[in-house]
Amino acid sequence: GEEVAQTPKHLVRGEGQKAKLYCAPIKGHSYVFWYQQVLKNEFKFLISFQNENVFDETGMPKERFSAKCLPNSPCSLEIQATKLEDSAVYFCASSRTTASNYGYTFGSGTRLTVV
Amino acid sequence: GQNIDQPTEMTATEGAIVQINCTYQTSGFNGLFWYQQHAGEAPTFLSYNVLDGLEEKGRFSSFLSRSKGYSYLLLKELQMKDSASYLCAVFADKLIFGTGTRLQVFP
Numbered sequence: 436g437e438e439v440a441q442t443p444k445h446l447v448r449g450e451g452q453k454a455k456l457y458c459a460p461i462k463g464h465s466y467v468f469w470y471q472q473v474l475k476n477e478f479k480f481l482i483s484f485q486n487e488n489v490f491d492e493t494g495m496p497k498e499r500f501s502a503k504c505l506p507n508s509p510c511s512l513e514i515q516a517t518k519l520e521d522s523a524v525y526f527c528a529s530s531r532t533t534a535s536n537y538g539y540t541f542g543s544g545t546r547l548t549v550v
Numbered sequence: 551g552q553n554i555d556q557p558t559e560m561t562a563t564e565g566a567i568v569q570i571n572c573t574y575q576t577s578g579f580n581g582l583f584w585y586q587q588h589a590g591e592a593p594t595f596l597s598y599n600v601l602d603g604l605e606e607k608g609r610f611s612s613f614l615s616r617s618k619g620y621s622y623l624l625l626k627e628l629q630m631k632d633s634a635s636y637l638c639a640v641f642a643d644k645l646i647f648g649t650g651t652r653l654q655v656f657p
Contacts, residue, residue, distance in 0.1 A: 439592075468644065477554075478637070478647035491644060526592065528645075538583045539645060541592040 437461060439542035441527050442509075447548045448517045456545045457509040460529030466490065467510050468530075468539060469502060473523040481525075483533075484510065490533075517549045552576045554648035556638050561654045562628055570623045570651045572638030583645065584612050584623045585637040593637055597623070628655050 440459040448454045460467050469481040480494040484504040495502070499517075504510040514521055524546045528539035554574045562568040574582070581600040585593035599605055599614035599621060611624040623636055635650040 470647075477649040478639075478645075480644055480646065483644060533644070538585070538595050538598065538639070538641070541585075541594075543592045 439527055439529050439540055440509075441525075441542035441545050443545060444543070445546050445548070447550060450519060450549055451516050454514045454517050454521070454547055454549075456512045456525050456527075456547070458511070458527030458529075458542060459509040460527070461540055464529035464531055464540070466530045466533055466539075467504055468528045469510075469512050470526045470528065471523045472526060472544070478526065481512070485533075514547075517547075519549050522547060522549045552640075552642070552646050554638055554640060554646060556636075556648045556651045558649065559652045559654070561656060564628055564630060564655055564657050566628050567624065567626050568628060568653065570625075570636050570638075570653065572621045572623070572648060574619050574621070574638070574640050574648075576640045576642050576646060578642035579616065579640060580643075581641040582612075582614055582621050583639045583641065584610075584621075585639060587635045587637060587650070589634075596636075625653075630655050630657070 442457045467484045470478040482492045482495045482502050483490040499515045502512045524544040526544045528541045530539045556572050584596040587593040597612035604613045609626045614621045633655045635652050637650045638648040639645045
């Protein structure tokens with residue numbers, strides 16, 4: 436499709452529970468990026484993929500966060516044992532290259548609320 | 551480190567012109583993007599500058615000075631629907647975002 440599809444739109448988890456977010460990039464886009472937006476603050480880069488391979492994971496918290504992009508499946512971002520501070524909107528984006536002059540195309544985000 | 555600064559909030563009147571500034575200090579530079587984000591929605595692409603100067607696209611223009619680490623987004627003939635957050639983002643090896651500027655347009 437021509438849009439980045441993120442599911443679910445909203446997710447509520449109790450502290451300590453697992454959260455799993457999904458992202459289907461635009462067909463033909465080789466790169467997938469995950470960003471975290473806390474409240475209305477800046478986008479924090481988490482991780483990027485080139486097809487199924489991790490391209491840059493410098494923003495990923497070392498514990499509790501993991502991500503995958505497998506062939507013929509939506510990409511996923513998983514948070515084990517969620518904490519209150521994980522409450523944020525998680526945006527996925529995709530692009531054809533890492534240096535496109537159209538930047539990235541973003542999905543509409545998944546709002547995670549940890550209670 | 552990476553640092554991108556924008557004003558937090560701005561207000562303007564319908565029909566007016568507003569300029570949103572962005573200063574940056576990043577370890578690399580391969581272009582600067584402006585995105586618009588309405589509340590609860592995805593950011594959408596507005597403009598891209600990689601060379602110094604002004605890029606004009608309808609009511610929106612964006613300017614870049616690489617030597618000064620400075621950009622601005624100029625919005626003309628403001629409309630109510632322009633009320634949104636405007637995000638400045640530098641492409642180094644990935645897109646790095648500033649905190650965004652929340653613009654409110656009043657009648």
